[in-house]
Amino acid sequence: MMILRPIQKSDYPALLNIAQESGHGFTSLPLNEELLQNKIERSMTSFGKETDVPFDEGYLFVLEDTETGEVVGTSAIEAAVGLDDAFYHYHLSKVIHSSRTLNVYKAVDILTLCNDYTGATELCTLFLKDKYRKGLNGKLLSKSRFMFINQHRTRFAETVIAEMRGVSDENGSSPFWQWLEEHFFSMDFPTADYLTGIGQKVFIAELMPKYPIYVNLLSEEAQAVVGEVHDNTRPAIELLKSEGFTFNGYVDIFDAGPTVEAKVDNIRTIRATEFFKVRIDDAAAKLQTGGSPVLIANDKLAGYRATAIELEMPQGDEIAISAELASALQVTDGDTVSIATL
Numbered sequence: 001m002m003i004l005r006p007i008q009k010s011d012y013p014a015l016l017n018i019a020q021e022s023g024h025g026f027t028s029l030p031l032n033e034e035l036l037q038n039k040i041e042r043s044m045t046s047f048g049k050e051t052d053v054p055f056d057e058g059y060l061f062v063l064e065d066t067e068t069g070e071v072v073g074t075s076a077i078e079a080a081v082g083l084d085d086a087f088y089h090y091h092l093s094k095v096i097h098s099s100r101t102l103n104v105y106k107a108v109d110i111l112t113l114c115n116d117y118t119g120a121t122e123l124c125t126l127f128l129k130d131k132y133r134k135g136l137n138g139k140l141l142s143k144s145r146f147m148f149i150n151q152h153r154t155r156f157a158e159t160v161i162a163e164m165r166g167v168s169d170e171n172g173s174s175p176f177w178q179w180l181e182e183h184f185f186s187m188d189f190p191t192a193d194y195l196t197g198i199g200q201k202v203f204i205a206e207l208m209p210k211y212p213i214y215v216n217l218l219s220e221e222a223q224a225v226v227g228e229v230h231d232n233t234r235p236a237i238e239l240l241k242s243e244g245f246t247f248n249g250y251v252d253i254f255d256a257g258p259t260v261e262a263k264v265d266n267i268r269t270i271r272a273t274e275f276f277k278v279r280i281d282d283a284a285a286k287l288q289t290g291g292s293p294v295l296i297a298n299d300k301l302a303g304y305r306a307t308a309i310e311l312e313m314p315q316g317d318e319i320a321i322s323a324e325l326a327s328a329l330q331v332t333d334g335d336t337v338s339i340a341t342l
Contacts, residue, residue: 001067002137003328004144004306006047007040007060007074014062014071015040018127028076028125046079047302052154054079054121059148061304063128063141066328072132073141076125077149080157082118088204089114089259092215092227092249109215111226113208116250117259121149123162126236133235136293136308139342142239144306146269147297147338158264162240165233166257167225175221176256184209192254208253226256233257243268269295273340276319278331284320288312293342296321298329305329308342 015036019029039060046057063073081087090111098105128141149156168174172190184207215223229237244267245260291312298305
């Protein structure tokens with residue numbers, strides 16, 4: 001069984017392995033042992049914190065194969081970005097150059113540095129090992145975060161965003177950054193990306209162009225990747241689009257990958273979620289198996305557990321589950337679980 005749960009200290013070797021495997025452009029998991037350990041500590045503190053206002057909390061989850069005990073993926077939620085450290089984007093918009101006298105009218109795309117998503121909740125750090133990219137694993141790893149947000153609404157903002165990895169090659173070279181580097185920086189993309197991942201963002205404010213960038217002045221290679229995603233990220237952005245996330249012109253300042261957004265109440269999984277009381281009954285649970293794929297999660301905070309199974313949606317407000325599933329979800333008779341169809 002695949003179970004999503006909060007990260008623990010003992011998961012550090014697995015997180016380090018994921019950071020090594022994820023490669024360039026995966027800013028939220030820098031290959032730095034001290035910072036990775038700090039991320040685990042911060043997550044554990046966030047799960048244990050009592051709050052009803054989103055601030056600097058970061059919730060880091062892992063996907064565990066309960067048969068082997070192996071951690072095979074990770075995903076995370078930042079409660080509110082940009083409140084403690086500036087959170088930058090480029091916003092893609094248009095300016096009009098026109099002259100009635102000369103009969104000239106031209107719409108031009110520009111990129112403007114901004115902090116428009118300050119305070120938004122961010123979905124981040126999504127990574128699943130290659131051999132586990134099958135079945136319902138990807139959906140469990142990604143969508144179960146929506147169920148967690150739904151169960152703990154006051155901990156999160158009304159706007160949820162996700163930064164999608166932009167185009168770069170196997171060496172970590174980004175066509176967009178190559179143009180910026182040539183004109184404004186003397187630093188390659190992997191270095192800039194790494195510095196951002198470890199929280200050293202001062203250079204952005206110091207060196208980034210202060211005025212809008214005309215897109216038609218970029219190199220052809222850089223223009224072609226504005227708002228485009230890395231090939232490995234296409235399944236993730238399609239999944240988010242199916243949840244109601246939209247691209248509104250905001251792109252990453254390093255690789256120009258798109259950022260998508262949605263209001264919490266408009267996210268499909270949240271709208272589809274139903275709540276049931278648990279009854280542990282192996283015989284009755286067997287009769288409900290073999291239906292549609294669903295996500296099922298408990299309503300706990302530090303003890304959060306979620307998995308994906310196939311079952312017939314129950315009638316009424318009670319659901320019969322097996323003792324094995326109850327143990328995996330850490331629930332007992334009378335507890336509440338949430339279920340969302342996939």
